[in-house]
Amino acid sequence: MILIKTAATLRLYLSDQKKKGLKIGFIPTMGALHEGHISLIKHALDNRDIPVCSIFINPTQFNDEKDFRQYPVTINQDILLLEKAGCEALFLPSVDEIYPTGFENETHYELGYLGSILEGAYRPGHFQGVCQVMEKLLKIVMPDRLYLGQKDFQQCKIIALLIKQMSLQERIKVEICPTMREPDGLAMSSRNRRINPEVRKNANGIFLALSHLKNHLKPGPLEPLLNEASHILVQKGFEIDYLTIADAGNLEILTEFQEGRSLIALTAATFDEVRLIDNMLLNQD
Ligand code: AMP
DSSP: OEEEOSHHHHHHHHHHHHHTTOOEEEEEEOSSOOHHHHHHHHHHHHTTOEEEEEEOOOGGGOSOHHHHHHOOOOHHHHHHHHHHHTOOEEEOOOHHHHOTTOSTTOOOOOOHHHHHSTHHHHSTTHHHHHHHHHHHHHHHHOOSEEEEEGGGHHHHHHHHHHHHHTTOTTTOEEEEEOOOBOTTSOBOOGGGGGSOTTTGGGGGHHHHHHHHHHHHOOSEESHHHHHHHHHHHHHTTOEEEEEEEEETTTOOBOSEEOTTOOEEEEEEEEETTEEEEEEEESSOO
């Protein structure tokens, strides 16, 4: 694996690959890699793409300074994992490389309804930061395929919207890959490292609550079912930001199950001072 720190060098490397007729699969991350991230590399390899991963803890997408400071950094281990997985190139830029003129005068994106709900409501500015860094990374890498995790479902929708706003939807295909989970169902996340091992066994409450929604979904109002699932989360020690059911296509929040619509349950909840997010498609595989 080749490690590249500047956009100029990465562009040169990528143009060589593209001249050979190879397709680029891009996997943007913030590091502290786990099997969830590695699964994205594997999807790229399955599609015969050249996997190019980036690790960049993007300061502008953290609405909480403490969360930013506490974000885990495990770069040596990350490099070993990527190498073992068959990643071809790792882009490891500095903050100055991505934001050479600082954070002022950054683009503001019109994200409409999608940007205003769920994570957009609870983490003001978060999706602005995501779009700022993604636009820069996409312009540098210009991949054939972009590999994203379903774990961050709303983020997938926002990035697809960004790609449309950049008029790149014909050039860059977005591949949404399934969420990788621990044996007890907890979605793998870099933030899981911050959960105290003594209480870790209760962290699967988030998976149990989502599974309850999936297993008991029936026609009619959704509120009673959501109350049951909330109860599971609270009993396991979670403090809920939101637990909701939405249309998986446009993320319209639903109060009633309507046949023929594809539904997704989404939640954000804090456990042991660690804010976790997860989601589950309810009536499709
Ligand atoms: P992050 O490093 O958290 O910014 O995540 C980088 C990419 O990995 C994003 O596309 C995430 O959705 C994806 N990802 C994170 N956790 C998982 C997981 N458990 N399973 C699959 N993909 C994931």
